[in-house]
Amino acid sequence: MGERMSAKDRLLAAAAELFYRDGVVATGIDAITAHAGVAKMSLYNNFSSKAELVNAYMTKRVVDWREGCDARVAAAKTPHDKVLAVFDSYIEHAGLAYDWGFRGCGLLNAAAELAVDDPARKIVAQQKTEAEERMRSHLFEMRPDGNEEMIGAVAEHLSFLLEGAMARAGLEGHDGRLRAARKLAVSILESL
Secondary structure, eight states: OOTTSOHHHHHHHHHHHHHHHHOTTTOOHHHHHHHHTOOHHHHHHHOSSHHHHHHHHHHHHHHHHHHHHHHHHHHOSSHHHHHHHHHHHHHHHHHTTGGGOOOSOHHHHHHHHSOTTOTHHHHHHHHHHHHHHHHHHHHHHHOTTSOHHHHHHHHHHHHHHHHHHHHHHHHHTSSHHHHHHHHHHHHHHHTO
């Protein structure tokens, strides 16, 4: 952890690594504070509970993904490329976890460990909805004459393709399935 980082940022960075690598439930407060190199009191000065730290971790993952996706979409020249930019943002985000042992989507992994009614699961659901909505929006740019039902079905299909590929990539420990899903998405887009 960098010496110039605030205690809060060091705690979030430590939590990000440990929650992703070892799991939310298996990672205790002592492990997080030790990995961050801060006193236990620093955690409670910045987060009221482990649950609040989990929420902050998940929110940061979404913000980081969104920023990467926004940058890729901004660089895309066509609506077709913008749809693929969503796939590329997942591939890029997956690459950030390789140092910790790639395990797939950190958001879904964390959500799987939380109780069904845990508010942090809503963070995950909103990110997945946002990814699909982005694709839907770009598909409408591609096909402004397309009917809403058809565009919605294609966006949903692409979303399922992307999320399924992420799940398989996590099981296999590399991004090969994400890259294959992107190729399938190209085929789907070319058929529109």
